[in-house]
Amino acid sequence: MAFATGAPAGRPEPGHPASVVIIGAGQGGYQTAASLRDHGYRGRLVLIDAEDGLPYERPPLSKAYLRGETDEGRLWLRPVSYYARQSIELVAGSVTALDPAARTVRLADGPVFGYDHLVLATGAAPRTLAVPGAALRGVHTLRTARDAAALRSSLGAARHAVVVGAGFIGLEFAAAARRAGCEVTVVEALDRPLARVVSARTAGHFTRLHRREGSRLLFGQGVAALHGDERDRVTAVELADGTRLPADLVLAGIGVVPRTGLAAAAGLRVSGGIAVDSHLLTSDPHISAVGDCAAFPQVRSGNRLRLESVQNAVGHAETVAARLTGTARGYSELPWFWSDQFATTVQIAGLDEGHDTEVVLGDDPDAFSVLLFRAGELQAVESVNRPTDHLAARRLLDRGVVLNPVDAAAPGFTLRGHLASHRGGPAVPVG
Numbered sequence: 001m002a003f004a005t006g007a008p009a010g011r012p013e014p015g016h017p018a019s020v021v022i023i024g025a026g027q028g029g030y031q032t033a034a035s036l037r038d039h040g041y042r043g044r045l046v047l048i049d050a051e052d053g054l055p056y057e058r059p060p061l062s063k064a065y066l067r068g069e070t071d072e073g074r075l076w077l078r079p080v081s082y083y084a085r086q087s088i089e090l091v092a093g094s095v096t097a098l099d100p101a102a103r104t105v106r107l108a109d110g111p112v113f114g115y116d117h118l119v120l121a122t123g124a125a126p127r128t129l130a131v132p133g134a135a136l137r138g139v140h141t142l143r144t145a146r147d148a149a150a151l152r153s154s155l156g157a158a159r160h161a162v163v164v165g166a167g168f169i170g171l172e173f174a175a176a177a178r179r180a181g182c183e184v185t186v187v188e189a190l191d192r193p194l195a196r197v198v199s200a201r202t203a204g205h206f207t208r209l210h211r212r213e214g215s216r217l218l219f220g221q222g223v224a225a226l227h228g229d230e231r232d233r234v235t236a237v238e239l240a241d242g243t244r245l246p247a248d249l250v251l252a253g254i255g256v257v258p259r260t261g262l263a264a265a266a267g268l269r270v271s272g273g274i275a276v277d278s279h280l281l282t283s284d285p286h287i288s289a290v291g292d293c294a295a296f297p298q299v300r301s302g303n304r305l306r307l308e309s310v311q312n313a314v315g316h317a318e319t320v321a322a323r324l325t326g327t328a329r330g331y332s333e334l335p336w337f338w339s340d341q342f343a344t345t346v347q348i349a350g351l352d353e354g355h356d357t358e359v360v361l362g363d364d365p366d367a368f369s370v371l372l373f374r375a376g377e378l379q380a381v382e383s384v385n386r387p388t389d390h391l392a393a394r395r396l397l398d399r400g401v402v403l404n405p406v407d408a409a410a411p412g413f414t415l416r417g418h419l420a421s422h423r424g425g426p427a428v429p430v431g
């Protein structure tokens with residue numbers, strides 16, 4: 001069902017695809033459509049999503065929205081009038097079949113859309129707990145606005161929240177639950193939080209932060225089962241060592257699985273995500289993939305990787321839109337991420353694919369940056385409550401400004417100063 005169609009699109013420029021269909025109207029799908037129009041694409045543009053409603057941003061779902069500081073309408077990426085003005089057809093429905101030979105996609109309720117170029121922006125689905133009791137009421141995942149609304153309304157009445165998984169989403173939820181007055185226990189299988197995404201030093205800061213705020217963090221612990229009452233409401237989480245934690249609200253924050261089913265069934269190459277080249281093109285020249293679902297070659301390391309961030313989805317989308325309108329360039333943006341928990345913001349510039357040296361800037365335990373080097377080369381910078389360092393780090397890494405660990409450890413060293421002292425220093429004032 002189309003719920004925003006707008007004026008019919010015009011005739012595309014020679015060389016542009018006659019029509020573009022995008023599956024998934026999350027951050028990546030929305031941005032692909034918006035950037036196509038920004039680049040002057042005039043052909044038919046169809047944006048299909050299984051969730052009904054306008055495209056929205058997900059980061060506030062585990063932050064301001066859960067804390068009750070913002071509402072659903074303020075999550076929208078654009079108002080409905082934008083799609084009408086830009087002749088972007090928003091279609092609510094789940095695509096269940098893709099036929100690359102016929103260049104068509106079919107929705108579950110029947111309609112078929114033909115395409116000249118297809119963009120897969122299908123994102124990722126949260127992993128669910130694979131233990132007895134996982135389907136009890138009160139057990140949640142957090143990916144969609146609907147998930148967040150259910151959690152937000154449960155927070156008011158919940159007394160004992162158990163969070164399984166100490167990744168960003170688990171910890172952000174834990175902070176919101178604590179603020180809402182719940183007793184919070186975080187259970188993590190590994191020996192520290194955020195193990196996939198930050199250094200042990202930065203992880204240690206988050207362990208201390210959550211404990212200081214009154215949450216219990218248990219590491220090296222698996223979940224064996226969830227128990228419920230006669231109304232099938234969760235009442236306890238049983239750990240692998242037999243401990244029972246009282247629980248009336250459980251969040252499984254144990255990561256996501258890229259949505260690759262359509263691509264795989266259509267015979268596209270899938271390898272840790274929908275496999276794309278540096279131009280975000282899949283193994284079919286008429287199909288691109290962007291965002292959380294796409295496994296792309298990382299320019300700096302050569303490794304194929306899949307990232308889950310707004311910056312990555314937006315960067316991919318802009319690369320595809322530029323290519324489809326005649327400006328092909330490989331995707332080479334520097335990755336960056338952020339998270340807010342209590343009064344702490346962590347910002348990460350670059351990717352740490354295994355470091356051998358750390359340099360810490362700042363002696364305030366609640367405001368510092370960790371510089372991560374590998375073989376003398378700066379890989380990534382984690383900044384805790386140091387936004388000026390983060391901006392300078394992004395520019396340094398982006399421009400390939402050389403920095404060695406010895407200079408970084410010298411008294412009085414700042415990233416901002418180092419950036420400014422290099423030719424072609426900051427074009428815009430930092431901080």
Ligand SMILES: Cc1cc2nc3c(=O)[nH]c(=O)nc-3n(C[C@H](O)[C@H](O)[C@H](O)COP(=O)(O)OP(=O)(O)OC[C@H]3O[C@@H](n4cnc5c(N)ncnc54)[C@H](O)[C@@H]3O)c2cc1C
Binds near residue numbers: 024061121123143259
């Ligand atoms: C709670 C939460 C907090 C986050 N916080 C941050 C943050 O602080 N910083 C950050 O950088 N990133 C954050 N992220 C990650 C970021 O939101 C994602 O990386 C980003 O949304 C990825 O965009 P995407 O378009 O690839 O996927 P999504 O935004 O997931 O969109 C995919 C869309 O595809 C649709 N879809 C899938 N299959 C089909 C189908 N067959 N038919 C029709 N539609 C389909 C889905 O319904 C979905 O709407 C957060 C994510 C969550 C869930």
